Amino acid sequence: MSNLTRLFLATLSGLVLAAGVHIAIIFAAPSFAENDAFNRLQETLTEDQAQLISPAGGEKTWLPLPDPATAVAACAFDLSDGPVRVTAKPGQDFLSFSFHTKTRGVFFAVTDRAAIRGELELVVMTPRQLDEARAAEDENDPSRDVRIVAPQEQGYIVVRVAAPRPSQRVQAEEAAKAVTCTIDEDEAS
Missing domain, CATH: 1.20.5 (Single alpha-helices involved in coiled-coils or other helix-helix interfaces)
Structure with a gap:
């Protein structure tokens, strides 16, 4: 050679x-990564409301390039304690949710178009929790919740509310902070 x-x-x-x-x-x-989104949102596991992560007025945020026309809030979830119910009351402005696993990225997304009678209710659960919920369900009165099966027990939910005009920013932030992320007692039992 x-x-x-x-x-x-x-x-x-x-x-x-x-x-x-x-x-x-x-x-x-x-x-x-030690300072990933899930770890930054860990404190929201014990709170009922989503945490605003893109405040207006030039306040510090950990988002790399926050959009001034969008209010962004988020909350973490841990399905080992039971399914998590996410509730929002969509207004006139566009509202969207993206569901992320702790390590793998987005696994589901939905907009305010899925709202029924002015309310959007989503339940995040594991495949086992979904099977249990279906087994306990009354055939004559099926659940009307949007059920989302998560590929991992831990993750976080990002809420985005559009604020097309600067004067609508405060309203968008209030709508984003009003989203609740709680352990669903009905599905957990």
């Missing part, structure tokens, strides 16, 4: 190894 061939194979092997290590580090980085 010539020196040129050996040099080519060594260079190619080094590039392939470097690419593999680079890709592995990129995929592993989120699991090593």
